[in-house]
Amino acid sequence: MRDRMRKAWLGTLAVALLVSLAWGVNEYQAAKHFRTALDVQHQRSLQGFAGHLDQLDTDLAKGAVAGSANQQVLYLGRVSSQSEAANHDLAQLPADQTGLSYVGQLLAQTAAFANSLSQRVAVGGAISAGEAKTLGDIHTRVIQVNRKVQDLLVRSNTENLAWTSTPARFSLAGIFGRTQVAEAAAEGQAGSAPRSVRNGLEQLDASLEKLPPLKYQGEYSTRSVAKPLGLPAGQVTRQQAQTVAQDFLTKAGYQGLVPVPAGETKGPLAAYTFTAKTAYLEVSRQGGVVLLFRDQRPIGTRTLSVAQGKSKAAAVLHAMHWNLALTSVQDDGSYIQLEAVSEENGIYYYPDKVRLMVALDNGQLVGYDATAYWAFHHTRSFPGPRVTLPEAEKKLPAGFSLTSTHLAVIPRPGNREVLCYELRGRYRGEEYLIYVDALNGKEEKIERVIYTPRGEFIQ
Numbered sequence: 001m002r003d004r005m006r007k008a009w010l011g012t013l014a015v016a017l018l019v020s021l022a023w024g025v026n027e028y029q030a031a032k033h034f035r036t037a038l039d040v041q042h043q044r045s046l047q048g049f050a051g052h053l054d055q056l057d058t059d060l061a062k063g064a065v066a067g068s069a070n071q072q073v074l075y076l077g078r079v080s081s082q083s084e085a086a087n088h089d090l091a092q093l094p095a096d097q098t099g100l101s102y103v104g105q106l107l108a109q110t111a112a113f114a115n116s117l118s119q120r121v122a123v124g125g126a127i128s129a130g131e132a133k134t135l136g137d138i139h140t141r142v143i144q145v146n147r148k149v150q151d152l153l154v155r156s157n158t159e160n161l162a163w164t165s166t167p168a169r170f171s172l173a174g175i176f177g178r179t180q181v182a183e184a185a186a187e188g189q190a191g192s193a194p195r196s197v198r199n200g201l202e203q204l205d206a207s208l209e210k211l212p213p214l215k216y217q218g219e220y221s222t223r224s225v226a227k228p229l230g231l232p233a234g235q236v237t238r239q240q241a242q243t244v245a246q247d248f249l250t251k252a253g254y255q256g257l258v259p260v261p262a263g264e265t266k267g268p269l270a271a272y273t274f275t276a277k278t279a280y281l282e283v284s285r286q287g288g289v290v291l292l293f294r295d296q297r298p299i300g301t302r303t304l305s306v307a308q309g310k311s312k313a314a315a316v317l318h319a320m321h322w323n324l325a326l327t328s329v330q331d332d333g334s335y336i337q338l339e340a341v342s343e344e345n346g347i348y349y350y351p352d353k354v355r356l357m358v359a360l361d362n363g364q365l366v367g368y369d370a371t372a373y374w375a376f377h378h379t380r381s382f383p384g385p386r387v388t389l390p391e392a393e394k395k396l397p398a399g400f401s402l403t404s405t406h407l408a409v410i411p412r413p414g415n416r417e418v419l420c421y422e423l424r425g426r427y428r429g430e431e432y433l434i435y436v437d438a439l440n441g442k443e444e445k446i447e448r449v450i451y452t453p454r455g456e457f458i459q
Contacts, residue, residue: 045089046093046152048089049086049089049093050152050153052085052089053082053142053145054146055082056083056086056146057139059079059082060079060135060139062075063075063076063078063135064136064139069122069124072117072118072121073121073122076114076117077115079110079111080110080111080118083107083108083111083114087107087108087111090104091104093201103145103201109138110142113134114135117131117135145204148200148203148204149204151200152200152201155200228268228269228286228374228375229377229378230373230377231269231374232287232288233286233287236283236288238261241271241283241285242259242261242272242283244288245259246259248290248320249279252319252320252364252365252368254279254295259276259281260274260276262275262280264285268375269371270286271283271284271285271291277297278297279293279294279296279297280292280294280296287374289374290370291369291371292368292369293368293369294366294367294368295364295365297366299334299360300362302333302334303360303362304360304361304362306329306331306360308360309329309358309363310329310336310338312358312363312365313326313338313356313358314326317340317354323343323344324342325340325341325343325348326339327340327341327350333360334361335357335358335359335360336358338357338358339354339356340353340355341353347408347409348406348408348422349380349408350408350409350410350411351372351376351410351417352372352377353372353373354369354372354373355368355369355372356368380417380419382419382439383439385407385439386438386439386440387437387438387439389421391441392421392423392438393423395434396434399428400427400432401427402424402425403426404424404425405421405423406421407421407422408421408435410435412444418444419437419438420436420437420444421435422434423435423436424449430448430449431448431451432446432447432448432449433446433447433448433449433458
């Protein structure tokens with residue numbers, strides 16, 4: 001009897017061992033397949049990034065010698081579109097944060113500045129000597145970026161350069177365009193070859209940090225502002241900021257995670273920094289609000305849909321008492337990126353933006369950036385619309401099928417903000433967003449909506 005029981009137990013254990021072994025092999029194969037797919041995506045993004053940079057270099061060079069308004073508009077338009085395309089590919093490359101601070105900022109500024117100049121030249125304006133100098137400064141920086149990226153592409157193709165260094169080091173100081181670059185700068189100064197594609201981009205980012213900031217009037221606004229408009233009044237202590245960080249983590253679903261002081265940042269949006277295992281936070285010294293949050297934990301196998309991820313993001317925003325409207329979502333495979341803007345009385349305030357990242361393995365918030373919101377949010381005093389919605393709709397071309405309308409405040413060149421009707425609809429099989437000034441009926445902006453497997457993109 002006892003022998004039979006022992007044999008039965010041994011049989012059960014053997015079956016359990018075989019099941020566990022099979023499960024482990026299956027998980028290993030799934031992880032290997034996922035890694036291969038991710039490497040292919042990274043390689044495609046790097047090739048696209050390098051191609052757009054090379055063309056951007058060429059278009060800036062040709063635009064500098066263009067003598068006619070038509071040629072200037074042509075090449076400025078190309079500069080804007082190539083910069084936007086390069087920035088999109090950059091966001092798909094492996095980095096300690098989504099996008100590199102100075103490289104991404106340079107491309108965004110280039111796109112906005114070129115677009116602003118193109119619009120002026122198209123209606124008979126001219127490029128001033130100072131603006132021509134700024135374009136020259138931009139071109140000099142683009143050449144530096146292009147050379148480095150072309151070298152990384154060659155090394156990736158010929159030397160099988162790794163995408164990320166092993167082991168990965170915690171060097172994040174933010175999300176969506178901010179990074180600590182001290183270590184990368186030191187390596188760049190030493191002239192050492194990058195250990196990985198990510199490390200090469202970090203070195204490039206560090207080299208751009210040393211250059212003086214570009215000065216121009218354009219639609220793009222950096223995160224560095226003379227005086228933040230939205231931060232609450234009063235200064236907070238580090239201990240008070242730590243309590244704010246703890247409350248944020250709790251509302252974001254991180255139970256039992258304790259933030260530990262890590263340092264400070266300077267500038268108009270000066271903040272106390274904290275870490276909590278793989279997470280990083282910045283809490284503003286003025287007003288005591290969370291500016292940035294990023295959890296660098298490894299993201300597991302995807303189990304949630306985009307819709308489920310959006311629902312998780314909406315729940316977190318509700319828990320944090322944000323009155324925001326989700327305006328876009330991008331599917332990046334293991335996580336989604338979302339943008340939300342301030343909404344008051346049915347008006348969308350696009351400058352007051354919050355960006356989020358939600359992991360699709362468990363729906364947890366892994367990224368949050370409210371710097372734009374706290375930098376630009378303030379009480380506006382626009383007069384009521386002088387143009388009616390039917391009058392604004394008359395600006396649409398014949399055959400435009402309107403799907404939605406609402407009022408929106410959008411940024412425009414020269415650091416202006418304009419109250420507009422946002423008219424969304426389809427025309428000749430494609431979708432557009434057309435913005436008409438609610439005060440004078442002028443068509444301010446046209447954007448094209450591009451649908452891809454990763455979500456909606458605006459051009």
